[in-house]
Each structure stands twice: as structure tokens, then as C-alpha cells.
Amino acid sequence: MSEIRKNSLLGVPRTSQPSKAALTRAAIMDAGQEFLLARPFRELTVGGLMKLTGHSRPTFYLYFNDLHGLMEALLDEVKVGIVEGARPWLSNEGDAVEELQSSLSALVNVGYEQGAILKAVSDAAPGDERLEQVWQAFIGSFDEVVAARIAMDQAVGITPQFDPLPVARALNRMDAAILIHAFGTRDKGDKGDVLSAIRRVWLATLYPFDAEAVINGVRDREEQK
Amino acid sequence: MSEIRKNSLLGVPRTSQPSKAALTRAAIMDAGQEFLLARPFRELTVGGLMKLTGHSRPTFYLYFNDLHGLMEALLDEVKVGIVEGARPWLSNEGDAVEELQSSLSALVNVGYEQGAILKAVSDAAPGDERLEQVWQAFIGSFDEVVAARIAMDQAVGITPQFDPLPVARALNRMDAAILIHAFGTRDKGDKGDVLSAIRRVWLATLYPFDAEAVINGVRDREEQK
DNA sequence: CTGGATTTCTGACACGATGTCGGCAAAAGT
DNA sequence: ACTTTTGCCGACATCGTGTCAGAAATCCAG
Numbered sequence: 258m259s260e261i262r263k264n265s266l267l268g269v270p271r272t273s274q275p276s277k278a279a280l281t282r283a284a285i286m287d288a289g290q291e292f293l294l295a296r297p298f299r300e301l302t303v304g305g306l307m308k309l310t311g312h313s314r315p316t317f318y319l320y321f322n323d324l325h326g327l328m329e330a331l332l333d334e335v336k337v338g339i340v341e342g343a344r345p346w347l348s349n350e351g352d353a354v355e356e357l358q359s360s361l362s363a364l365v366n367v368g369y370e371q372g373a374i375l376k377a378v379s380d381a382a383p384g385d386e387r388l389e390q391v392w393q394a395f396i397g398s399f400d401e402v403v404a405a406r407i408a409m410d411q412a413v414g415i416t417p418q419f420d421p422l423p424v425a426r427a428l429n430r431m432d433a434a435i436l437i438h439a440f441g442t443r444d445k446g447d448k449g450d451v452l453s454a455i456r457r458v459w460l461a462t463l464y465p466f467d468a469e470a471v472i473n474g475v476r477d478r479e480e481q482k
Numbered sequence: 483m484s485e486i487r488k489n490s491l492l493g494v495p496r497t498s499q500p501s502k503a504a505l506t507r508a509a510i511m512d513a514g515q516e517f518l519l520a521r522p523f524r525e526l527t528v529g530g531l532m533k534l535t536g537h538s539r540p541t542f543y544l545y546f547n548d549l550h551g552l553m554e555a556l557l558d559e560v561k562v563g564i565v566e567g568a569r570p571w572l573s574n575e576g577d578a579v580e581e582l583q584s585s586l587s588a589l590v591n592v593g594y595e596q597g598a599i600l601k602a603v604s605d606a607a608p609g610d611e612r613l614e615q616v617w618q619a620f621i622g623s624f625d626e627v628v629a630a631r632i633a634m635d636q637a638v639g640i641t642p643q644f645d646p647l648p649v650a651r652a653l654n655r656m657d658a659a660i661l662i663h664a665f666g667t668r669d670k671g672d673k674g675d676v677l678s679a680i681r682r683v684w685l686a687t688l689y690p691f692d693a694e695a696v697i698n699g700v701r702d703r704e705e706q707k
Numbered sequence: 708c709t710g711g712a713t714t715t716c717t718g719a720c721a722c723g724a725t726g727t728c729g730g731c732a733a734a735a736g737t
Numbered sequence: 738a739c740t741t742t743t744g745c746c747g748a749c750a751t752c753g754t755g756t757c758a759g760a761a762a763t764c765c766a767g
Contacts, residue, residue, distance in 0.1 A: 277715065277763085299609050302753065313717045318755065380608035384524050423679035430663060431656035431683075438655060454648035458656075461686040502734085502744065527724070538746045543726065 372440025
């Protein structure tokens with residue numbers, strides 16, 4: 258399950274074994290991930306978690322400050338996947354509408370895969386000042402880039418004139434909330450419904466002049482890949 | 483501070499004193515509310531809370547099952563204010579665009595006032611199964627009514643055709659998230675910015691044919707009262 | 708190998724918050 | 738005044754946390 262994680266600490270020369278410590282750390286993260294796939298964060302306990310790894314409870318504190326530290330580490334893993342998918346529309350070129358759609362589609366896919374972790378982090382965040390800030394910063398980090406892209410499209414005239422940042426904030430919070438809501442629990446919602454909904458909202462807000470997209474509703478080309 | 487709360491348990495005949503128990507309960511809720519105006523939920527503790535009331539810690543458990551029970555009670559108080567303000571647009575008649583705007587405006591106002599409590603409940607929710615469900619049900623309760631209104635406007639032809647429920651969900655989550663984000667902490671965001679943003683998104687999504695509203699952006703009539 | 712240094716782990720402890728229970732005190736009823 | 742009801746609290750057991758001193762495993766030079 259974590260071939261990725263094993264080698265993910267520094268580009269070790271070639272066949273240098275990952276230190277035992279790194280393995281243990283990875284094992285803890287794996288156990289946490291697995292646990293959170295099945296149970297909510299509030300039921301996660303250091304003792305219970307470490308029982309899954311076969312190590313003793315104090316060992317946990319050798320690698321993380323506390324459960325929130327673990328969540329922060331898990332979030333870091335998910336981060337990359339998200340920024341990855343969101344890229345096309347952000348680094349603009351080509352058709353804005355097309356690119357936004359593919360970005361949203363990618364976002365929904367990542368959300369679908371990582372929904373449990375995202376919900377777990379979002380659940381854990383309010384319990385710890387530091388994690389709360391990290392989480393807010395993560396969500397917020399998209400606000401400026403989205404706002405920037407909006408400003409650009411406004412300059413080109415394909416987006417109506419309005420203060421970009423608050424709207425960017427609103428749209429981003431919507432995405433986060435809807436993804437966590439739809440895909441955060443074991444019985445996930447319908448990917449198509451979610452994508453259609455947020456696509457409609459984004460397009461209507463940002464590209465209302467593209468009547469095809471908004472009024473006719475972008476029929477079903479671009480099933481999520 | 484809680485003249486309302488004092489009399490809020492049954493319509494007592496006339497001048498019957500509120501029972502001592504009711505007073506104590508109200509005092510606890512007041513203390514909680516006050517605390518949460520200044521500090522986050524994670525710092526709320528039964529002991530600390532009861533010190534504010536002058537009563538002993540066990541007394542708390544005479545009136546609430548636990549801190550999450552208290553949060554549920556506080557949420558109930560806020561509920562009414564919210565459904566109140568949201569009413570105009572939901573019970574449709576008159577201009578849809580106008581009414582939606584006034585509903586959103588009212589919503590932003592309530593959010594501004596009760597932001598701290600809303601954030602506290604939202605923070606507390608993931609820590610308790612029951613509260614989580616109550617909170618989800620509260621947010622979700624608007625999904626169906628909004629969806630119903632959308633379906634109505636679609637029938638009339640002022641709203642494009644699409645599956646109403648997922649879009650309603652998305653818009654509602656956006657509202658909740660943005661209100662909590664903007665008004666949940668002591669240094670609240672700008673009411674005007676928030677209102678403009680969500681108004682733009684709602685209008686663009688639901689009433690894209692109203693070019694005045696959407697494209698020109700509803701200039702500043704209706705400053706929040 | 709092998710004894711010493713380094714890395715990795717753990718048993719045992721102290722602490723803080725929770726929720727409960729039996730009984731005390733204050734108020735109300737007669 | 739005295740009994741009943743109502744409202745309250747001291748004391749306890751429990752659970753999860755985070756730390757620390759030292760044990761065990763691993764590595765490595767001689």
C-alpha cells in the first residue's frame with residue numbers, strides 16, 4: 258500500500274534501505290490512513306492506532322507530536338494530488354471553459370479517492386490550533402490563485418467585473434465542503450452529480466456569456482476520465 | 483443577556499417565576515455562549531465553564547449530557563433566526579431575484595451575528611456522532627426546500643434546466659462554509675464582500691437570464707440593512 | 708566474533724478531563 | 738415544625754495523553 262511512501266523521504270542514492278525509523282513512521286501513517294478509511298477521526302486513539310502497527314504506544318511519539326501531527330502528515334500526502342489536478346485551469350492558456358472543466362473534473366476525482374482523509378483532516382482541524390491553521394492555509398492557498406485567474410479573465414472580458422477574491426473564496430469553500438460532504442463517508446455520493454453541480458456553479462459565475470455551457474448545461478461530454 | 487432564554491421553556495401562564503433549574507440551565511448556556519464568543523470550542527471544558535457560573539462541575543451534568551449536548555442546545559437557539567430570515571425566497575411569490583437577494587442578505591446578517599456560535603457548533607460536531615448528525619441535518623434541511631424552489635423556477639422558465647438537488651446542496655454548503663469562515667472568528671470579515679460574493683454566485687447560477695442582475699452585478703442597492 | 712556506541716523501542720508514571728453516585732442542603736408544601 | 742421535593746456538590750473511578758529513564762536491537766571497529 259505504501260510503496261510510494263517508503264521511498265518518499267529523500268531520493269536515496271539507489272538501493273540504500275530505508276532506515277528502520279522511516280519504515281516505522283510509514284507503517285504508522287499507513288495504519289492511520291487505513292483506520293480513517295473505516296472509522297471517523299474522533300475514534301482514532303494513539304493506543305488503538307499503535308496496536309495496528311504492532312508497536313508500543315510511546316513509539317508513536319517518536320515520530321509525531323500527537324494525532325494532529327499525524328493528520329498534518331497525511332494531509333501533506335494528499336496535497337500534491339490536488340494541486341496537480343487543479344493545475345490546467347490555473348496556468349492559463351487554451352480555452353478557459355474547457356480548462357476549468359478539466360480542472361474541476363480532476364478535483365472531483367481526487368476528492369472521490371481521498372475523501373476519507375480530507376474529511377478526517379477537516380474533522381481533526383478544529384481540535385488543534387496548529388492543524389486548524391494548516392488546514393485553513395491549505396484551503397486558502399487556492400483563493401489567491403483562483404482570484405488571479407479570475408482577474409485575468411476579467412481583463413480579457415470573458416468574465417464579468419467583480420471583486421475576484423471573495424468570489425474565489427466562496428467557490429473554493431463550496432468545493433471543499435461539497436467534496437467532504439459527498440465523499441467523506443464510506444457510502445460516497447455520485448461523482449457525476451457532484452461534478453455537474455459544481456461545474457454549473459463555477460461556469461455560471463465565471464463565464465456567463467458562454468451560453469452553450471451555462472444555459473444548455475454542458476451535456477455530458479467530459480465524463481470524468 | 484438572556485431575557486429571551488429565561489422565558490423560553492413553555493409559555494408559562496403569566497408571572498410564574500422560572501424554576502431555579504431553568505435559571506441555572508440558562509446561566510450555563512449564557513456562560514457557554516459568552517465563552518465561545520472569545521475562545522474556540524476546543525478550549526471549552528466543563529470545569530472551566532461551570533467556574534464561570536459559580537456552580538460545581540457535576541451540576542453541569544444535571545442539565546446536559548456533555549459539552550456536545552450544550553452545543554446542540556445553543557444551535558437550537560440559532561436555528562430559528564436562520565430559518566426566519568431565509569423565508570422570503572422560500573415561500574415564493576413576487577420577484578424571485580428580489581426575494582432571493584433579501585433572503586441572502588438576511589442570511590449574511592444572521593451569520594454575522596451568530597458566527598461564533600455557528601463556528602463553535604461546526605467545530606464541535608465532528609467530535610460527537612449525535613451532534614454531527616444534528617448539524618448535518620440542519621445544513622441539509624435547506625437542501626430540499628432550496629431544491630424545491632429551484633424546481634419551481636425551472637418550471638416557470640426563469641432558471642435553466644438541471645438537477646436541482648445537487649446544485650442546492652453545493653450552494654448551501656458554500657453559504658455555510660463562507661459564513662463560518664468569514665464570521666466565525668473574532669475579527670470578522672466584511673459583510674458587504676461576503677454578501678456580494680454569494681449573491682453573485684446564487685444569481686448567476688439560478689437566474690442567468692436576468693442580465694441586469696448577473697452581468698452588471700447588482701450595484702449596491704440593498705446595502706445590508 | 709565481540710564489546711562499545713548508536714538507533715530504536717517500551718514499561719511505568721503523572722496528569723488532566725470526563726461522567727457518575729450517594730448524600731447534603733435549601734425550598735416548597737402541609 | 739416537619740416532611741417531601743428540588744437542586745446541588747465532594748469524592749471516586751476511568752480513560753487517554755505525553756514523558757522519561759532505561760531496555761533491546763542493530764551497527765561497526767578492532
